Amino acid sequence: MRTGIATVCLSGTLKEKMQACAVAGFDGIEIFEQDLVTSSLSPEEIRALAADLGLSLDLYQPFRDFDSVPEELLEANLRRADAKFRLMSRLGMDTILVCSNVATASIDDDGLRADQLSRLAALAGDHGVRVAYEALAWGRYVNDYEHAHRLVELVDHPNLGTCLDSFHILSRDWDTAPIERYNPEKIFFVQVADAPKLSMDVLSWSRHHRVFPGEGQFELAKFMGHVARAGYSGPVSLEVFNDVFRQSDVERTAVDAMRSLIWLEEQSAKWLDANPAPAGTPGAGRRRYPMELSTLPRVAEPAGFNFAEVRAADTAALETLLGRLGFAFNGRHRTKNVQLWTMGHARVIINEEAPAAAETAIAAVGFDVDSPVIAAARAQQLRAPAVPRKSQADEEVFQGFAAPDSTEVFLCQGSDDGTAAWVAEFGPAGQDTAGQDTAAGPSGARNAVIDHVNLAQPWQHFDEAVLFYTSALALEPQPYAEVASPTGLVRSQVMTTGDRGVRLVLNLAPLLQQEGAHGSGKPGTAAARPTYQEHVAFAVDDLVATARAARGRGLEFLPIPANYYEDLDARFALDPEFLATLRELDLLYDRDADGEFLHFYTATVGSVFFEMVERRGAYDGYGAPNAPVRHAVQYDHLHQLKLTA
Ligand code: MG
Ligand code: MG
Secondary structure (H helix, E strand, O other): OEEEEEHHHOOOOHHHHHHHHHHHOOOEEEEEHHHHHOOOOOHHHHHHHHHHHOOEEEEEEEEOOOOOOOHHHHHHHHHHHHHHHHHHHHHOOOEEEEEOOOOOOOOOOHHHHHHHHHHHHHHHHHHOOEEEEEOOOOOOOOOOHHHHHHHHHHHOOOOEEEEEEHHHHHOOOOOOHHHHHOOHHHEEEEEEOEOOOOOOOHHHHHHHHOEOOOOOOOOHHHHHHHHHHHOOOOEEEEOOOEOOHHHOOHHHHHHHHHHHHHHHHHHHHHHHHHOOOOOOOOOOOOOOOOOOOOOOOOOOOOOEEEEEEEEOOOHHHHHHHHHHHOOEEEEEEOOOOEEEEEEOOEEEEEEOOOOOOOOOEEEEEEEEEOOHHHHHHHHHHOOOOEOOOOOOOOOOOOEEEEOOOOOEEEEEEOOOOOOOHHHHHEOOOOOOOOOHHHHOOOOOOOOOEEEEEEEEEOHHHHHHHHHHHHHHHOOEEOOOEEEEEOOEEEEEEEEEOOOOOOEEEEEEOOHHHHOOOOOOOOOOOHHHOOOOOEEEEEEOOOHHHHHHHHHHOOOOEOOOOHHHHHHHHHHHOOOHHHHHHHHHHOOEEEEEOOEEEEEEEEOOEOOEEEEEEEEEEOOOOOOHHHHHHHHHHHHHHHHHHHHHO
């Protein structure tokens, strides 16, 4: 698949954008007119730079408001087009995007439109230019891609074809199957963009909320499958207007963009495999298409969490917290300055090799996968930056890479019984056995596992993170929620596996909570991390017993306001004794049609806290109605600390 990207997707000058596109590995680019107009480079210099960078200049855009106008306006439009065609010849470009008229259209007559497009095509032919006509979703009279294509067929000129833009098609819910029957020679260009499903006017949706494939909710693999079956083999080019990308680091946005196309290519191939063309259609019985779709190393979704690793600035506080929670100290690593703490099958590593100034934070998450080598190869092909880990010759080598928020993601060999071979590298536990009774004791923690990991995301990398975990780890994004906190709404995106063996929660914190997240935020730098709190949650069989035992060891719970329990009683009419237990132990509660959820939170160390949960029945949520309570109490707590400091 030939890959492309419109310069409007990126921040910076035209030169910076072009360099970033070349580094990210794109085959070609679309030149957005404003980027050219504001550039100090001459058209000839741009052409030479593109040649030096190995980028083809695939599309000049946009040319607006051409069709459906009175004759005198049309003559002015043809003069305007003539100037652009001359400019394109200096750039060495041969395809221009003409979008359907939104502003000056005053005549709704397909015969007239065809005649006007035919005159444009004839003029373009004189300059060796191809006109790719696109129906904007908000075009005055032409806003349906099939309508635009009918006009192209009516004109039937070799210099006029159609441009298919996934946003304009899928935002209107148009059926994409008819694309299969198009003459591929009449499809001049294909643009792709994803978007979250929003209820708003389509122009604002398009201008501000487009995202790269895999970061939204459109059925892009299906769209691409139909395009491939039509026989199209030209560029597939990203055209993403997005307020965040346009102010983010240009090089990393270009890599994020490239990752989205690599992933889309694989998903499209998968869609084609799973959806054979019906008998009697042009694609029937075909397995290969002119658009050659590359695939990636195939991975199953991860089976579960292997471990969570906390980088410790305050080791003693973490040790106390884990011990009181009921974790057992499993000793130190024999060569590294790290400790292992376990509860049931839940493993937490305290890493003391942190730079002195670093805050206590979640540094790494290990996932159980079928084959770490295959999963690592896949991540590498998706441009995930590798994070090599030093290890001795006889120690297990983890394949790892850096997630967009710089959390290190490790791919571990899963095992059916929930054990991990690397645990043998730790020990002996020595005299520090704060919580060893829990393995056999009455606290209900014997079967403890990591239930979910909640990672705070810097605002500028949130969409990138969604695509990263979707593409590299095969996690599936669930519909996102917004949770109220004292400093603003927290956008919460749950990513899971089908069997819920892995639940990862990405939280986009309000800007105020991200103070300290300065700079360009290159992956792997401490500055990429927000100061917002994040946590690891552990599931146990009997939360009340776990909470009681923890309280007995002196664990500091997040104190829950009395008002919460009154509200809880009003909503659920709980058994008074049960309600009293919840209140006594600072437990939170939720219930839905699937089951019940009990949980509590610990105090925070650095930016990390822990949560204990118990899922009853088939409860599949995270206690979202309780999240505002947690945010408010944590906020209060932080403020009191500041006041007493
Ligand atoms: Mg477009
Ligand atoms: Mg978090």
